[in-house]
Amino acid sequence: MTEVNARTRDFFDRQVIYLIKAKYGMEDMKAIRSFLFSETYQMLLDPLTEVYSFSPQIVFEMWESEMITGDPRNSQYIRGEENE
Numbered sequence: 001m002t003e004v005n006a007r008t009r010d011f012f013d014r015q016v017i018y019l020i021k022a023k024y025g026m027e028d029m030k031a032i033r034s035f036l037f038s039e040t041y042q043m044l045l046d047p048l049t050e051v052y053s054f055s056p057q058i059v060f061e062m063w064e065s066e067m068i069t070g071d072p073r074n075s076q077y078i079r080g081e082e083n084e
Contacts (some may be wrong), residue, residue: 003051004045012044015056016063023064038063040072 001033013035022030035041040063044051058077066072073079 002047004047008052009045012052012053012056012059015059019056019060020063035063036065038066038072040066 013032017028017031017035020035021028024031026034026079040051040059043049043062044059051062052063054077055064058075061077062075063076068074
């Protein structure tokens with residue numbers, strides 16, 4: 001796969017932005033910008049990382065980890081930690 005297709009990007013855009021707005025009460029444009037300009041989104045667009053194979057909830061958790069710690073790789077799903 002050379003790039004993540006537009007349909008997949010649109011699916012994640014809609015789902016993750018919805019989750020951001022629902023949890024944080026952000027306005028549409030702020031939520032959109034926050035996700036589209038994130039490192040998490042760049043990882044989603046990179047077919048080598050295969051982030052597109054995760055669920056939108058996992059991508060949201062990666063974005064949230066990035067917002068809190070500065071790095072989406074601090075996500076429990078990337079680190080491989082289980083919920084306790």
